[in-house]
Amino acid sequence: MDTRTLQQLLAAAGYYAGGLDGDFGPKTFAAMLAVEAKHADGYTFDPTTTTEARRHTACAQACLEELGHAPGTIDGWVGANTTEALNAFLFQTINGKPEEIERAPLPNAPRVSSIPSQSEVDRVYGTPGAQIKSRLTMIELPFKLRIDYNLRQSTNKITVHRDCAPQLEKALIEVRDHYGAEAMRDLGIDRYAGTYNHRKMRGGSKWSMHAYGCAIDFHHGPNGLRTPCPQALFCGPDYKAFLDIMEANEWLPAIRLWGKDAMHFQRATL
Template sequence: MLKRAILIVQNHLKTLGILVLNPDGIAGSATHEAVIKALNARQNELSAGALNFSQERRITILLQLIAKDKNIDVAPIDGYWGPVTQNAYESLVHLIDQGSLPPNWRDDEPSDANPHVWPRDRGSQQEMRDFYGQPGKPPIKHVTCPWTLRLAWDTNVRVSRIGCHAKVADSLENILQRIHAHYGEAELKRLRLDLFGGCFNPRKKRGGSTWSAHAWAVALDWDPTHNQLNWGRDRASLDAASYDFWWHTWEAEGWVSLGRSRNYDWMHVQAARL
């Protein structure tokens, strides 16, 4: 069982005055005895025989009850760690760490706006070639970023301008100006939006056989360490309410977040439709 889940249960037991030991994330005999006492007090909410379940399942039941008390959907209270319990656990962690439940991300669907009529990046990528030219040889135009950037792989290096495809330069400049006006320098740094992972890179897609949008200089990466390629919204830092304005600003100009659209590669935003 996850150590953090055990800590949540132990802290709850300590709040109830049932557990005397300091929470350590290790489910020893004292923790199991305290769990039984806590469940005994709530037998009317348990299924028959729940107190005779395995120790791990009893801990899971108590975690489910804690979630229920916080109005987090976790039914049924059965001690099984399935997708519903996993989501409830993640919601509890968010509540403990952030002071609020996570936003309903499915209620905030990515925008379909495409005011610049960016091409689709599909199949043979012919639309990309027709619109942007050949990959690896884009006409580069430099856009000044209104806040100080640091290279994500060498934070001692400062970046003041971003080299991008000439066709997306005006759009990118507008986006950066709006974002800077909203957040300000200090907040952008706190959110790690000053960690720049690059734009132009003449390469194929990682894990794919077609050209990356980076090969046309129409994609940018942000804070790659905390938003890695295979991470979903359960781990990527850019999936948080603090970044809502960030994503809405990109999407208003037709840029696409792979994270918000496909739930992987949250670092990546591109001027190309999927």
């Protein structure tokens, strides 16, 4: 997180009134301390005991949260949620209005009668917030996935809606059986980028499928929200089996639903 951008966020959130000069001086430091004091309960770590870069990123995440851009957990790591929250902030700052991202269905988009459409998820999965949280469950895989925003960490535990968990667990085990650990790592398929997140859709006003616990992301960088085929990594031939397995288990690839956001899979049709 560069200092000038951090100063922009601090100023927008009302903590900083100095110049946007990229100089991390006393005023910027004081503003960061004020953010840390206000959001102490929201930080997942002690910001005074980490690197300067991680501390600045966490401060930016706290500001983005205040400004309504849903950066995810205040953990100091730059993942997909933090990146897209910052994109949303910068777009609105420059253009004076929120970004709108079109998700028009492709003519051959998958249609699966056994799962709800996005317009039906409230009725089928529940209402985002307390009701969805009460219906979440944890999958424990027999192998680990690397955390996309911090590849030194890994997990075999994934939290999703209880009505989506069996299909996701089966799909991921089949993906592992098909590719094997080494190929999954080489291809980046094992880079887990998140599931449940109580937030609105990026570039839209409706609830994200992540807020229902029926979405999962992998390998954000080359498969981003605005990246179409053939530029997205997951559009390559080596990834066809991955997409096929996920789709066969009712977890539909966004790249096959609306032609972008290849990192994203959801158990809902358009």
